[in-house]
Amino acid sequence: MILSVPNMTCGHCKAAVEAAITxxxxxxxxxxxxxxxxxxxxxxxxxxxxxxxxxxxxxxxx
Numbered sequence: 001m002i003l004s005v006p007n008m009t010c011g012h013c014k015a016a017v018e019a020a021i022t023x024x025x026x027x028x029x030x031x032x033x034x035x036x037x038x039x040x041x042x043x044x045x046x047x048x049x050x051x052x053x054x055x056x057x058x059x060x061x062x
Contacts, residue, residue: 001038001039001040001044001047001060001062002036002037002038002060002061002062003036003037003038003039003047003048003051003058003059003060003061004035004036004058004059004061005017005035005036005037005051005056005057005058006035006057007056007057008030008032008035008037008056009032009035010032011032013032013056014030014032016054016055016056017030017037017051017054017056018030019054020050020051020053020054020056021037021039021042021047021050021051023050024042024046024047024050025042026039026040026041026042026046026047027039027040027041036061037058044060048060
C-alpha cells in the first residue's frame with residue numbers, strides 16, 4: 001500500500017516514519033520528496049496506528 005504523509009518534511013521525519021514501521025514488523029520504502037511511503041505485508045490499521053503513535057497522520061492513496 002502507498003500512503004501520503006504530508007507532515008513528513010525532513011530527514012528526521014523520514015527516519016521516524018521508517019522506525020515506526022520497523023517497530024511493528026514491516027519495511028517501508030520512503031520518498032521524502034513525494035512525502036509518501038510504500039509498505040507491504042502489514043494490515044492498513046497497523047500501519048496507520050504506528051504512524052499516528054509516532055506523530056504522523058497518513059492517508060492510504062493506493
